[in-house]
Amino acid sequence: MKTLLVCALLLCVSMAVGEMNSSIPSEEKPSKENKEKLVITRIPELPASITKPGMLGNGVWLILYYTPWCAYSQDALPHFVAAVQYIVDHNITELSIGKLDVSKQPGLGQQLNIRTTPTIALYRQGYRHNYDGDVGSPYLISWVVRIATANVTLVESREELEALKNNHDVLFMLVHDSKVDSDWHKTYSKVSRQLALRGTFLYMLDPEILDSPPSKLPALLVLKDGVTQRYGGALASHTLYKWILSERHSALPTAALDNLTHFIVHSDPKRLVFLAVDKDVSSRRVAQRKAVEAVKKLAASRKFHSSYQFVLTEGLEVVERLMRRAVDGYPQLMVYNVRTAYYTPYCHGDKGFTESAIMEFINLVENSKLPLEGGPTLLERVQHFYKLVYSMIRGTLTHHPYIGAAAGFSLMGVVVFYIVLACQSFTKRTKVPRPSRVRARAIANHHDNATLRHRTNHHHSNSDNQSESSEEEEHLKDK
Known part of the structure; x- marks a missing residue:
């Protein structure tokens, strides 16, 4: 009997998997005959049953997660089609494409770990890679090509x-x-x-x-x-x-707003030393040229390689983005901490941009002898705390599922406990503090004595009034 039940269960599972695979649209792969004539006119819609990368098979999938009412999703669709069309035209790699409306089912976005829309994800060899740059940037095409063809x-x-x-x-x-x-x-x-x-x-x-x-x-x-x-x-x-x-970087790479995400990696233990100079090489003055040469020599010497990465920026856009304020004049040198978002600008004064002066500046920053500026905003602090807790729970659940589940439930219990305490503190009425027992007894005795004294005085006054009235009656009778 048990064998029959197991066979029936396996049959149902195989039928469900077959229906799910048949519901997945066919891959958009160009044939050898019409590679040059293939034009991407539409992106096939994927079923909501795809909730795991393993359901997509072993191929390369490029998926756009969107919502119909999101204006950013509508703007991202043409750029998504253009990137796919470029890859097909140049015959770079074979990949399957699709889009998925995360609002089809409640909780679908949470199952797929989609926080915002639009989200572009590329699945390759069982790994999911999320695109974190600007959808309209040319970097999208290079990102797709790099991930799709990446291998040892x-x-x-x-x-x-x-x-x-x-x-x-x-x-x-x-x-x-x-x-x-x-x-x-x-x-x-x-x-x-x-x-x-x-x-x-x-x-x-x-x-x-x-x-x-x-x-x-x-x-x-x-x-x-x-x-x-x-x-x-x-x-x-x-x-x-x-x-x-x-x-992963050369001694002195060049950074811009398009590739800034390559350098701002929170898991990187290094601090970034940005040197901003003029974009036009011919218009750079002597101070800028000396600063570039000094930073090149210092980066090539690898004296601060274990803790610092030197970066060259042409223009002030990157420095102003990190400082969150306007900057005037070249050259500009600053040390930026990726994890904390604090920075320290270089005030050269009369020292100039020499190799020894920059080394002294970095040593002062290393020993925390210079004031810090900037820092994370409140939203960045909340996001960082959320990512930290999420990564800890996810890592524990992956390696130790039972311990991770127990820790997760314990954390939820602590959060609920403090929420209940906060609600009680808001709804609780203010009460007068109770006096001590001795003081309460003394107050009670005082009230009792006062009441007895009042009654005694009232009784004496009544008796005096009665005696006076009786004397007056007797006096009238005698008259």
């Missing part, structure tokens, strides 16, 4: 490596010795999928391709600024993740 690439010749060096400022490379180390390759591939937008990841089986091959293999290297640095940490995902974040 095998380098087999010196020519391939030189071509990659010319096209990329930073290269991460795992070097094996004719045989792939499964543990290193698995950890490296996992971190590369999480940081697909933070770097270019390669691996090779022939160490002789490098100019100076490492003596001990396997070895994880980063190639940037003409220098090769080796990873010396343990074989763990979190340590490798932090190392890649700290090495």
Whole structure:
């Protein structure tokens, strides 16, 4: 009997999965015959039953989550179609597209973890990547291309490596010795999928391709600024993740408003040192040129590499965005803390923008001897607290589900307890504090004595009045 029930249950589940897969629209893939003629005219609507990335299969999916009444969602749709059309026209990669109305069912947005609309997400190899930039920016196309084609690439010749060096400022490379180390390759591939937008990841089986091959293999290297640095940490995902974040930029990269999100990463332990100069190189004065040279030398020396990342900005837009105020004059130098949103501007005075003066300024900031400006707003504080609590609960639920559930319910109980206390404090009437027992007895005795004294006086007055009236009667009788 139990066997029949199990078979029936499996049959129902397989039928439901088949209906769900059949309800998913077919992938918009160009055929070999009409690649050049394919024009994206509409985005297929996905069913609301898709609540997990595993239901989409193993392919690459680009999905637009929207709501019909949202004006921003309506504005994002043409840019979404344009990005897909560009990828199809240039035959960059094959991907499936779709859009989903999160207002179809109550609670659908919460199940899909959609906080705002529109939200553009790309699913690849079971991982979901959310686009956090401007929908109308050209960066959307490069983001889609980077995520959709991201992988650990095998380098087999010196020519391939030189071509990659010319096209990329930073290269991460795992070097094996004719045989792939499964543990290193698995950890490296996992971190590369999480940081697909933070770097270019390669691996090779022939160490002789490098100019100076490492003596001990396997070895994880980063190639940037003409220098090769080796990873010396343990074989763990979190340590490798932090190392890649700290090495993902060149010595002095250029930042703008479009790519500012590449530098403002809250998980990055580094502080950012911004140098703002004029956009026009020919119009830069001597002070600006000296400042650029001094910062370049200081960044290349890697004296503050473990804690600071130097960034060059052309114009004042980035600095004014971070300072939240207008800035006048070039050059401008400031140290910005990504986690706390506090910054410290450089007041050079008579020292100028020399290497020694900038080093002294950074040392003063490191020792907290200079006043801080800015800071997070109230909304940013609330968002940061929410993200912190959410990440802690999510991580605990992932690794220890029972402990995470108990902690979540305990936290909910504490929150409900304080809410009830707050409601009682608002609705509770003000009461006069009760006197002590001795004082209460003394007051009661005083009231009793006063009452008895009043009654006695009243009785004496009545008796006196009666005696006076009787004497007057007798006197009248005698008359």
